[in-house]
Amino acid sequence: MDVRAAVAFEAGKPLSIETVHLEGPKAGEVLIELKATGLCHTDEFTRSGADPEGLFPAIFGHEGAGIVVDVGPGVTSVKKGDHVIPLYTPECRGCKSCLSQKTNLCTAIRATQGKGLMPDGTSRFRLGKQAIHHYMGCSTFANFTVLPEIAVAKIREDAPFDKVCYIGCGVTTGVGAVVYTAKVEAGAKVVVFGLGGIGLNVVQAARMVGADMIVGVDLNPARKEIAEKFGMTHFVNPKEVEGDLVPYLVNLTGGGADYSFECIGNVKTMRQALECCHRGWGESIIIGVAGAGQEISTRPFQLVTGRVWKGSAFGGARGRTDVPKIVDWYMDGKIQVDPLITHTLKLEEINHGFDLMHEGKSIRSVVKY
Ligand code: NAD
Ligand code: AHE
Ligand code: ZN
Secondary structure, X not given: OEEEEEEEOOOOOOOEEEEEXXXXXXXXXXXXXXXXXXXXXXXXXXXXXXXOOOOOOEOOOOOEEEEEEEEOOOOOOOXXXXXXXEOOXXXXXXXXXXXXXXXXOOOOOHHHHHOOOOOOOXXXXXXXXXXXXXXXXXXXXXXXXXXXXXXXXXXXXXXXXXXXXXXXXXXXXXXXXXXXXXXXOOOOEEEEEOOOOOHHHHHHHHHHOOOOEEEEEOOOOOHHHHHHHXXXXXXXXXXXXXXXXXXXXHHHOOOOEOEEEEOOOOHHHHXXXXXXXXXXXXXXXXXXXXXOOOOOOOOHHHHHOOOEEEEOOHHHOXXXXXXXXXXXXXXXXXXXXXXXXXXXXXXXXXXXXXXXXXXXXXXXXXXXX
């Protein structure tokens, strides 16, 4: 079938709206009609050329929601008409990682997903004779896409697509990092570096679990007001701090953070996030994705003296199990999503969405199909 898609032909170039051919679902796969997709910083990271795994031409997008319109042979877990969220972290429930119950990083299709291909090693998207790569196994910047059934979470039908698409990455990543990865407890002191689409979800989850102090660190002063509405108790703009940021944060938190979260993707702030943690027990969770060739560093003494460095992908959430629960938390008013969706665009306006991200004017832009 013909589908409308925003195609990335070359790193650093704007996306181009094209009519692309999409082949139907093969065994174990489903065809999804996307109703909405968010624009995550990671899409921009790959578009820019900073992603070592970046492949071109490709159809980006990994924060979608839609309806199953066809299923391939052998599909049992979803059916036509089901409302679903695509999962860039699938959950096969049978691989070593899924069975370990120690990680959400299912390995069933990771090798082909990293090559921009479906599990059978081919692409379903084509423009003329040219194959177009899938992206993060999702390619939600198209009005239809094909996914393995292990990479879709079935969700309730009363949830609005143009809001819950954001649960496909940003919401789950931020909320999950607090609830599943760090397991922040009531009374904790939390420092959040970066108050964008991910960091604000860390802030609201920290409030949800009863953190006492939630410090937000951002260079953009406009982030203060929205972060306070989401539960931030103290705002720090590094540009306004005299001297080093780390001792400032250690002093502000009365000895250091119990938990810190890096939601920027900058290796310098990753170090600051670790070093502002409390001696003996503070845990720092890296969420931000740093560009090709970047490395983190700190004095080993920081770890010897009890600080812990961790990372979190998709908030540690097991997609098919946890995403429907997070949709319920939203529908039950436990977490807020709507105020974070600052812009709703048409597919043709998608490049404007990336401009808004760069200008710091949007939290999340959502494309509605
Ligand atoms: P965003 O652009 O919405 O937010 C980033 C925020 O960081 C902005 O508010 C910006 O002002 C602030 N900032 C930038 N440089 C700063 C600095 N030096 N000091 C303080 N603040 C600074 O991005 P996002 O969508 O929230 O994504 C954040 C990061 O998380 C990105 O690197 C993205 O790729 C990554 N990410 C990771 C996962 C995961 O599973 N690990 C999932 C989604 C996104
Ligand atoms: N391709 C990059 C790494 C990108 C990365 O870390 N992706 C996160 C999700 S970001 C969502 O916005 C992730 O889940 N990674 C786990 C995985 O298996 O890809 C690189 O550095 O190569
Ligand atoms: Zn993302």
